[in-house]
Amino acid sequence: MEITSTQHSEIILTGDRATGPLHLGHYVGSLKGRVELQSTHQQTILVADMQGLTDNANNPNKVSENILNVVADYLAAGIDPLQTTICLQSQLPALAELTMYYSNLVTIARLERNPTVKNEIQNKGFERSIPAGFLTYPISQAADITAFKATLVPVDGDQLPMIEQTNEIVRKINSLAGYSVLNECKPMLSKASRLPSTDGKTKMSKSMGNAINLGATEKEIRKAVNSMYTDPNHIKIEDPGSVEGNVVFTYLDAFHKDEGYVQQLKEHYRRGGLGDGTTKKILEECLQELIRPFRERRNELLNDKAQLIDILRVGSEISRNKTEQVLLDVKGVFGLNIL
Numbered sequence: 001m002e003i004t005s006t007q008h009s010e011i012i013l014t015g016d017r018a019t020g021p022l023h024l025g026h027y028v029g030s031l032k033g034r035v036e037l038q039s040t041h042q043q044t045i046l047v048a049d050m051q052g053l054t055d056n057a058n059n060p061n062k063v064s065e066n067i068l069n070v071v072a073d074y075l076a077a078g079i080d081p082l083q084t085t086i087c088l089q090s091q092l093p094a095l096a097e098l099t100m101y102y103s104n105l106v107t108i109a110r111l112e113r114n115p116t117v118k119n120e121i122q123n124k125g126f127e128r129s130i131p132a133g134f135l136t137y138p139i140s141q142a143a144d145i146t147a148f149k150a151t152l153v154p155v156d157g158d159q160l161p162m163i164e165q166t167n168e169i170v171r172k173i174n175s176l177a178g179y180s181v182l183n184e185c186k187p188m189l190s191k192a193s194r195l196p197s198t199d200g201k202t203k204m205s206k207s208m209g210n211a212i213n214l215g216a217t218e219k220e221i222r223k224a225v226n227s228m229y230t231d232p233n234h235i236k237i238e239d240p241g242s243v244e245g246n247v248v249f250t251y252l253d254a255f256h257k258d259e260g261y262v263q264q265l266k267e268h269y270r271r272g273g274l275g276d277g278t279t280k281k282i283l284e285e286c287l288q289e290l291i292r293p294f295r296e297r298r299n300e301l302l303n304d305k306a307q308l309i310d311i312l313r314v315g316s317e318i319s320r321n322k323t324e325q326v327l328l329d330v331k332g333v334f335g336l337n338i339l
């Protein structure tokens, strides 16, 4: 992510659904960037437990049990709670209230057109039984973003429709008010392309069981690398192989420190004579080295849950004050601050 001096006045908000531990895709896609931004920007990270419930209400443990995992992942990856405010969505009632007001400004047809929501509805097999909370989560996400007056939202590409819907709501509120109450926000896309899943079929995803978590054990890492999709036509070691679409090389590009060495490996692989066993061994070593400190720190952090809860409590208190203020402003637009 590029940081320019003009961005330092920007207010950053990001969030993650608390539906599973974070994985390498989160790390390259946004966590790494957040760690870089925290020393120069005002940054808040929201653990989105309420959004997590929008498709898990029948299995709420999946959310409640992952809240502290996600916080531990943040800290293990280098987020410093003294620089970044980490807060819990369900502890900020202003967010739910804002969602209620904004809901009157968004049509069902508009929600059904949101391409990310559309995809998710299909993938999750909701068919006609879509929870109302799920269909409307872009409105709740708009509440998250605007309640912090965020101007910059580091997200991956599939969150762009949320930013668009947020800005539509912002414009409606501002035009109702006749002056600028809320800020429009910009997405901040990571330069790293989205990491594919280990089978190469989709992007890495918590829900698809194809991810390498930041807390993965040695054995899990080995298993994931060994099962990675390579080049199905590269049968004998002497055969020339293809690097494009070969997940082992995509990961080497994303994680290996020595770019020149990866280039040499690619050339060798293309020429023939380099086996998948060898490339996988090299990748495995690289990932073991990357993940080991995350895993160790994460385990230590999870041994002291009281400390993690404290971090969330402090962050949520700071955030409560900020978000209440924006709620008052929005209620004012509707003339509802009469008591």
Ligand code: TRP
Residues within 6 Å of the ligand: 013, 014, 015, 016, 017, 046, 048, 051, 141, 144, 145, 153, 155, 159
């Ligand atoms: N939708 C995000 C995800 O799928 C989580 C999220 C909730 C979020 N509120 C947000 C992201 C606000 C950015 C800004 O993980």
